Amino acid sequence: MAVGLAAEAQTTAAVSGKRAASLVIRNAIIVDGAGTPAQGPADIVITGNRIDRIVFLDPVAVAEGTARRPAADTEIDATGKYVLPGLINAHAHVQEERGGIPQPLDYTLKLWLASGITTIRDVGSDTQKTLALRGRSANGEVASPRVYVYAQFSNASVRSVETARQRVRELKTMGVDGIKLSGTDRDIMTAMGEEARKVGLRIAHHVGVEETTAWDDIRIGTTSIEHWYGVPDAALLDGVQGFPSSYNYNNEVDRFRYAGRLWREADPAKLLTVLDGMVSKNVAWVPTLDIYEASRDLQRAQTQPWFRDYLHPTLEEFFRPNPRNHGSYFLGWTSTDEAFWKENYRIWMSALREFGRRGGVIGVGDDAGFIYQLYGFGLVRELELHQEAGFNTIKVIQHATGNNARILGEESRLGRVKVGYLADLIVVNGNPLENLKVLYPTGVDQIIDGKEVHTGGVQWTIKDGIPYNAPALLADVKEIVRQARAAKSR
Ligand SMILES: [Zn+2]
Numbered sequence: 001m002a003v004g005l006a007a008e009a010q011t012t013a014a015v016s017g018k019r020a021a022s023l024v025i026r027n028a029i030i031v032d033g034a035g036t037p038a039q040g041p042a043d044i045v046i047t048g049n050r051i052d053r054i055v056f057l058d059p060v061a062v063a064e065g066t067a068r069r070p071a072a073d074t075e076i077d078a079t080g081k082y083v084l085p086g087l088i089n090a091h092a093h094v095q096e097e098r099g100g101i102p103q104p105l106d107y108t109l110k111l112w113l114a115s116g117i118t119t120i121r122d123v124g125s126d127t128q129k130t131l132a133l134r135g136r137s138a139n140g141e142v143a144s145p146r147v148y149v150y151a152q153f154s155n156a157s158v159r160s161v162e163t164a165r166q167r168v169r170e171l172k173t174m175g176v177d178g179i180k181l182s183g184t185d186r187d188i189m190t191a192m193g194e195e196a197r198k199v200g201l202r203i204a205h206h207v208g209v210e211e212t213t214a215w216d217d218i219r220i221g222t223t224s225i226e227h228w229y230g231v232p233d234a235a236l237l238d239g240v241q242g243f244p245s246s247y248n249y250n251n252e253v254d255r256f257r258y259a260g261r262l263w264r265e266a267d268p269a270k271l272l273t274v275l276d277g278m279v280s281k282n283v284a285w286v287p288t289l290d291i292y293e294a295s296r297d298l299q300r301a302q303t304q305p306w307f308r309d310y311l312h313p314t315l316e317e318f319f320r321p322n323p324r325n326h327g328s329y330f331l332g333w334t335s336t337d338e339a340f341w342k343e344n345y346r347i348w349m350s351a352l353r354e355f356g357r358r359g360g361v362i363g364v365g366d367d368a369g370f371i372y373q374l375y376g377f378g379l380v381r382e383l384e385l386h387q388e389a390g391f392n393t394i395k396v397i398q399h400a401t402g403n404n405a406r407i408l409g410e411e412s413r414l415g416r417v418k419v420g421y422l423a424d425l426i427v428v429n430g431n432p433l434e435n436l437k438v439l440y441p442t443g444v445d446q447i448i449d450g451k452e453v454h455t456g457g458v459q460w461t462i463k464d465g466i467p468y469n470a471p472a473l474l475a476d477v478k479e480i481v482r483q484a485r486a487a488k489s490r
């Protein structure tokens with residue numbers, strides 16, 4: 001083992017993209033993924049791809065240079081920085097095109113890593129391609145977060161109870177990690193759930209305003225409810241929202257407009273029984289608050305500052321209101337729509353807070369690539385919205401790390417800064433417990449000693465023991481975007 005009390009001289013600076021035999025992160029303040037307060041300073045020793053030792057330091061001895069420090073082949077100085085478990089994005093889509101136009105995969109992967117995301121749960125993509133990416137990522141052949149593949153499953157692909165069971169077995173044979181369920185009738189969902197339990201596949205359910213509601217998730221023991229619709233839908237006293245007679249679910253403007261008037265119709269008492277039901281059956285909730293934000297504040301969504309340098313032209317085109325693209329429904333969006341959506345968020349957020357208080361597991365995902373949300377940036381925005389919902393930032397970090405690991409079934413090796421755990425860590429310029437915005441790759445402006453200083457951002461994203469210099473990845477992304485724009489204007 002390379003770790004000992006060897007002379008400092010043998011230690012070299014960490015090299016981006018290269019796993020050393022050992023790496024020490026020095027003088028870090030640690031925020032664990034367990035919902036516990038920050039502690040430090042500490043030296044964290046990584047051997048290979050595991051967290052090997054965490055040595056808490058006496059700050060006085062550190063200042064005097066007399067502290068006994070563990071040695072390693074390479075090091076990262078984290079003085080003044082915070083170290084967290086790598087962020088997990090529990091609602092991601094691996095996308096290599098938008099609206100049929102190719103978009104480089106590297107663009108997405110580097111944005112994720114630059115934002116401190118070391119793991120994604122893919123909930124709908126080209127399954128075979130994403131399984132291949134999972135393998136290349138696991139082998140360290142590509143700069144990418146860890147990938148968990150949840151294959152899409154809906155009425156469109158499965159029409160009978162028999163084919164539902166057969167499809168689950170096929171997906172298991174393909175090697176997926178779970179199933180992303182959406183748009184299914186109750187009989188299909190029940191058969192799918194039974195079979196998935198039998199073969200050991202987890203289930204993420206986008207429960208829309210359909211035949212099924214959160215009650216079905218409680219009944220079959222879904223792993224996580226994605227988004228939210230099925231939760232208030234399960235708490236309607238009359239079982240159906242008060243839609244106007246002209247409403248058509250297949251019309252996206254109708255669907256998003258009246259979704260903004262759904263939470264207000266949920267009966268508060270019935271809602272609590274739904275939340276309790278979810279808690280009792282271990283149904284987690286990944287609300288993806290960020291992906292609906294354009295509905296409550298369209299101008300904010302359309303003018304995010306990072307679009308200037310980091311919005312790929314393919315994505316820019318995809319976000320433009322166009323009835324052909326899913327989620328691009330903002331033609332004729334009104335102040336009345338926004339007012340309803342703001343109220344919708346208030347009730348939604350208080351339900352989420354209540355769910356957490358009752359012991360529910362809340363996860364974090366961003367659903368980026370749709371509705372003005374950019375990969376990585378969307379996840380940080382999601383964290384801010386969890387804070388807005390009333391959660392202490394310590395809990396918010398837990399949602400994105402320890403809780404998400406639990407949703408993946410990986411809580412014994414992911415989502416913590418803990419000896420024996422996989423070395424997925426981020427080194428952050430600043431204190432995210434004070435300001436979650438320091439996690440944005442583009443950083444923050446602060447007044448330090450009376451001077452304006454540009455700081456923040458993740459400095460190092462360490463995935464599976466491989467350190468990545470996050471600002472360098474972000475610079476790569478900027479160049480990808482610059483070239484794509486130049487090629488387009490040619
Ligand atoms: Zn999604």
